[in-house]
Structures are given as structure tokens and as C-alpha cells.
Amino acid sequence: MNTSKTPLLFVLKIREVGVLVAVILLAIIFSIANKDFLLPQNLLITIRMASELGIIAVGVTLLMIAQEFDLSVGSVFALSPMISAILYTNYGLPVVGATLIGLLISLVFGFINGVITTQTGIPSFITTLGTMMIYRALVLVIARGFPIKITSQATISNVIGGTLGGAFPVAVVWFLVFTAIGFYILQFTAFGNQITATGGNKSAAVAAGINTTKVKILLFMLVSFLAAFSGHVQCFRLGSVAPLNGRGLELAAIAACVIGGTSLFGGVGTVIGSALGVFITGMIRNGIVLLGVSVYWQDGFLGIILIVAVIVNVFISKKRG
Numbered sequence: 513m514n515t516s517k518t519p520l521l522f523v524l525k526i527r528e529v530g531v532l533v534a535v536i537l538l539a540i541i542f543s544i545a546n547k548d549f550l551l552p553q554n555l556l557i558t559i560r561m562a563s564e565l566g567i568i569a570v571g572v573t574l575l576m577i578a579q580e581f582d583l584s585v586g587s588v589f590a591l592s593p594m595i596s597a598i599l600y601t602n603y604g605l606p607v608v609g610a611t612l613i614g615l616l617i618s619l620v621f622g623f624i625n626g627v628i629t630t631q632t633g634i635p636s637f638i639t640t641l642g643t644m645m646i647y648r649a650l651v652l653v654i655a656r657g658f659p660i661k662i663t664s665q666a667t668i669s670n671v672i673g674g675t676l677g678g679a680f681p682v683a684v685v686w687f688l689v690f691t692a693i694g695f696y697i698l699q700f701t702a703f704g705n706q707i708t709a710t711g712g713n714k715s716a717a718v719a720a721g722i723n724t725t726k727v728k729i730l731l732f733m734l735v736s737f738l739a740a741f742s743g744h745v746q747c748f749r750l751g752s753v754a755p756l757n758g759r760g761l762e763l764a765a766i767a768a769c770v771i772g773g774t775s776l777f778g779g780v781g782t783v784i785g786s787a788l789g790v791f792i793t794g795m796i797r798n799g800i801v802l803l804g805v806s807v808y809w810q811d812g813f814l815g816i817i818l819i820v821a822v823i824v825n826v827f828i829s830k831k832r833g
Contacts, residue, residue, distance in 0.1 A: 530824070531772050531788040538792060542799035549802055556681065562794030563687035565764055566787055567742040569772075570694040571735035572765045573786040577698070578724075578731055579711035579778025582625060583640040585739035585765060587647035589758030592618040592740030593747035594651050597660040608668050615740050621647060622736030626729030636732075644762065651755045659754040662747055672741075673748025683745045687787075690738065694783035707731065712779030767814060768793050771821040780825075792817070 542549040568585050575582055596614030599605040605613070625643055629636045674682050698704040709717040710724045717724050739761075747753040772789025774781030796817070797810050 528773065528782060528785045528788060531785050531792070535788055535791055535795070538795045538799070542795065542802065545799070546802040549799060554798065554802070556679065558791075558794045558798045559684050560681040561797070562790045563681065563683040564742050564746055565761065565768060565793070566687040566790040567683070567690050567745070568735070568739050568761060568765045569768050569786045569790050570690045570783055571731070571738040573769050573772075573774050573781050573783050574694060574698065574707055575728075575731045575735050576766070576769055576774050576776070577711045577778060577781045578707050578728055579714070580629065580636040580728055580731065581640065581766065582622075582732060582735045583637065583762045584621065584625060584644040584647055585735060586758035586761035587644045587651065588618055588621050588736050588739040589743035589746075589761055590753065590755060591621070591647045591651045591654075591743075593662075593743040593753045593757075594654055594660060594755070596744065597662040597747065597753050598654055600662055601660055607662070611668055611672070611744060614744065615737065618736045618740030619733045621740075622733035623729060625736070626732035629732070630725045630728050640762075655753075655755045657755055659752045661752045663751045669748045673745045681749075683749070686741070686745065691783055691787050698783055703727070703730075708779060710778075764793065767818045770825070771817060773821075773825060775825055776822065789821075 539549075548554055568589070572582065572585065592614045594614075595617055596607075596610040599610035599613060600607050621643070625636070625640050628634060628643075629639045632639075671682065672686070676682060676685070698707065706717070706722045706724075706727050709720065709722055710727050714724055739758075743753070743758060746757065768789040769781065769786040770776060770789070771792055772782070772785035772787065774786055774789075793814055796813055800810050800813065801807060
């Protein structure tokens with residue numbers, strides 16, 4: 513064996529290594545450029561913002577591994593907590609009940625996406641593009657274009673969107689919990705194997721007795737639930753929900769997953785890699801602000817990194833193949 517190639521082969525095999533190196537390099541670069549980058553307050557802001565996107569990215573990763581996309585997550589991110597806020601504010605439901613209803617309804621949104629995609633053969637990109645617009649329209653109609661307040665001191669508000677010790681965001685804890693669950697599902701369960709098989713080779717998966725339709729519908733429901741949960745995190749953190757909340761989150765989540773090593777073609781990806789990808793996007797957005805660069809460049813830098821990540825993923829796939 514040619515030992516000179518061993519480090520490269522190791523990096524190619526463990527995708528997270530390259531992403532972790534990128535995270536470390538970015539942290540070093542931004543901390544040198546601006547000493548405020550490593551301040552605890554700034555790191556908390558970065559981690560909190562990354563966590564809300566990261567919760568969604570967990571589900572998006574699993575769905576992309578199954579070779580499907582969901583562009584409606586940003587709309588569900590706004591619609592689900594908007595329903596909860598309306599039920600609580602306008603109809604007097606207890607905040608716990610309103611929250612549970614909002615989260616349960618999100619499962620219906622995901623079910624609709626999954627059924628349309630699997631039963632009609634329409635690409636999920638098109639299906640969820642349509643439902644994205646429908647769900648967003650529902651948000652605007654329900655709220656009449658105005659933010660809805662949901663100020664409550666109930667325990668559930670603090671558990672979902674509060675802080676620990678008055679400073680540490682609970683969102684980070686939820687992000688870690690969902691990431692751990694996603695990692696466990698993908699690595700240690702039969703369902704995780706079914707997800708990978710469905711995206712890697714659907715025909716072979718069907719021949720092996722895997723109900724790929726069921727797998728995909730469940731994943732669409734999971735993604736919608738996580739988007740709704742993340743929306744509630746932000747809602748309780750801010751004390752209100754606005755009709756335009758979540759715009760662009762669908763592409764941000766996909767970008768984070770791809771940067772983290774998830775393939776656009778299905779069958780390949782890790783939850784840990786996507787979590788690191790989320791931190792990369794968060795660090796870039798935060799670092800650009802600290803450096804005094806116009807915020808209008810944020811998406812431009814992320815776009816460059818996304819393209820590079822796709823090129824690297826294609827290169828890795830060819831090397832493996």
C-alpha cells in the first residue's frame with residue numbers, strides 16, 4: 513500500500529474531517545482579523561443563530577440522502593408558529609395546547625409534500641416549490657401581513673425558546689439533541705439504512721423489500737416538524753412571529769448540508785457534517801459583519817463556498833468510485 517496516499521484517503525473517507533478543518537481555519541482567520549470574534553457574547557450569538565438553522569438541517573440532511581428536497585421549510589417555519597400564535601392570542605387557547613397544535617399541523621404539511629411527490633412522480637423540487645408558495649400565502653392571509661405577538665411566561669415558552677442561566681440559548685441544546693437523534697437514526701437503525709439505500713439506489717432498495725414511498729413520506733414529515741419546531745424556537749425567543757419569517761431558510765439549509773458533505777444526488781451525507789456546515793455559514797455571516805464588510809456580500813461568499821463544496825464532493829465521489 514502506498515502510505516503517501518493514506519492521509520488523503522483518510523480525509524476522503526471521513527468527510528467531516530475536511531469540514532472541521534474549514535471551521536477551524538475560519539475561526540482562526542476571523543479571530544485574527546477581529547479580536548471580538550472569540551468573545552463569549554459573539555460566539556453565543558453565532559451559535560444561537562446557527563442552531564435555529566441547524567435544527568432544520570438535521571431533517572434536510574436525511575431527506576437529501578434519500579434523494580429528495582424540501583423547499584417549503586421556510587414557509588412552514590413561519591406558518592406553524594403563526595397558527596400557534598393565532599390560537600393563543602385570538603382564541604385564548606393555552607400556550608401549550610396552541611404550540612402542540614401548531615407542531616402537529618406541520619406533520620400534515622410534510623405528509624402533503626410526501627404524498628404528492630411519491631404518488632405523482634413530480635420532482636420534490638417542484639412539489640415543494642408549489643407548497644412553499646401556498647404555505648407562505650396562508651401565513652400572509654392568517655396574519656393579514658402583520659406580526660402576531662405571543663408573549664407568555666409559560667414553561668413551554670422557556671423550554672423551547674428560552675435561555676439557561678439567563679444567557680445560554682436553549683436552542684443550542686435542542687440543536688444538539690436533534691443532531692444526536694439524527695446521527696443515531698442514520699448510523700445505528702434499520703430506518704437509517706433504508707434512508708441511505710433509498711437515495712443510493714432506489715431500484716435495489718425496492719428489490720430488497722424497502723418501502724421507499726413510506727421512507728420518503730416519513731422524512732418529509734420529519735423535515736416539516738423540525739422546521740416548525742425551529743420556527744417556534746424563534747417565535748418564543750422574540751415573543752412574536754412575522755409573516756416573512758423563514759424566507760430563504762430552505763436554500764440556507766440545503767447549502768449548509770452540501771457544505772457539510774451531503775450529496776445533491778442522494779445516498780451520501782452525515783448529520784455531523786451538516787452541523788459543521790451550519791456553523792460555517794453562521795461564522796461567515798457573523799465574521800463579515802465584524803469585519804465591516806457590507807452584509808450584501810454575505811450570500812455571495814456563501815455562494816462561492818457552496819460551489820467549492822459541490823466541486824469537492826464531486827471530486828470525492830469520483831475518487832471513491
